[in-house]
Amino acid sequence: MSISVFARFPRLAPMLGDVLAATLPGGPYQLPATLQPMLLVILHGEIRLRAWPGQPLAEARRLPMLGLSGATTGIRYAWATPGTRILLASVQPGQLPRLFGLSGQAVIEDFVPLDALLPPGWASEWAEQLLQAATPAQQRQQLEHGLWRVHTRHDQQPADLALPISLLARPLLELADVFSLSPRQFERQFLRSYGQSLRAFRQ
Numbered sequence: 796m797s798i799s800v801f802a803r804f805p806r807l808a809p810m811l812g813d814v815l816a817a818t819l820p821g822g823p824y825q826l827p828a829t830l831q832p833m834l835l836v837i838l839h840g841e842i843r844l845r846a847w848p849g850q851p852l853a854e855a856r857r858l859p860m861l862g863l864s865g866a867t868t869g870i871r872y873a874w875a876t877p878g879t880r881i882l883l884a885s886v887q888p889g890q891l892p893r894l895f896g897l898s899g900q901a902v903i904e905d906f907v908p909l910d911a912l913l914p915p916g917w918a919s920e921w922a923e924q925l926l927q928a929a930t931p932a933q934q935r936q937q938l939e940h941g942l943w944r945v946h947t948r949h950d951q952q953p954a955d956l957a958l959p960i961s962l963l964a965r966p967l968l969e970l971a972d973v974f975s976l977s978p979r980q981f982e983r984q985f986l987r988s989y990g991q992s993l994r995a996f997r998q
Contacts, residue, residue, distance in 0.1 A: 796820055799931070804939045810894050810946065812885040814938065816931060821877030823848070825870050830989075830996070832886045832902055833864045836925060836938065840879025844906060845872040860922045861909040863895060865902030866990055882938055889957030889988050894942070896949040903990025913945065955988035956981075963997060 801814040812831075819840070835842075835858065843855035852874060891899050895912050910918035921941040928934040962970060970993075971981035985993050 801935050804942070807939065807942055807946065810887050810890040811942070812887060814935065815881075815883045816934075817881050817883065819875045819877075819879040819881065821875050821879065824873045824875065826867075826873055828867050828869055829864070829885075830866055831888060832866055832891055832899060834882075834884045834886070834942070835862050835864055835906075836860065836882040838880040838882065838925065838934065840876040842873055842875045842879060842881070845874060848872050856906070858906060859908040859910070860925075861918050863902060863907045863909060863912065865905045865907070866899060867904055868991060868995060882934065884938070884942070887957070889955040891955065892952040893949055893954055894946050896952060898955055898987045898990075900987045900990040914948075917944075956984040957988065958985065967993065 797818045799816045801816065803811060803813055819842075821840075823845075837858060837860045842858045843852055844858060845852075845855045850872070855874065886894060889899075891897060891902070897912070908918070909921075913921075921937070921944075924937045924941065925934060928937045956974065958970070962973065965973075967978050967981065971978045974981055974984075976984065982993060985996075989996050
């Protein structure tokens, strides 16, 4: 597997982590649990999500070119054609509302095609621009342009709660106090932001 890392897009840095470009050798994969949602772009080839390791490929879900993968609490099983090329961008904690207008809870354990989240025609137009980009630099530019356009639709949305990893081990009462919330309010906001309880997230 070949992997390259693009630096963060400066104007999207508060919302996105680094962008990875990868070429997959193909075959079956086990995908580990992920704490944050990720944008997946399939530039070439095919990826299928299996409900279980031995699920026949014909029955496995074929992923669209542009999609949003929610956080997961366990292993996922996938398969890719040899030479599949992807771009992968992780969403920073709490920033999903400001990018796509929905909470982490809305997409946990799910993979959502972007054409279900964007106005009609946006996803296909964006996909065409990415496919026409001839170089990695041009692909990066089209990815940033498309993400910025999507963000401008939701710029006024408040971010969800974002818990710094350095605070993760603190007791619930301390965490609620840091965010000036009651423990119950904190737990509700954490569930909305991360799609799972604080206890499950820690595990």
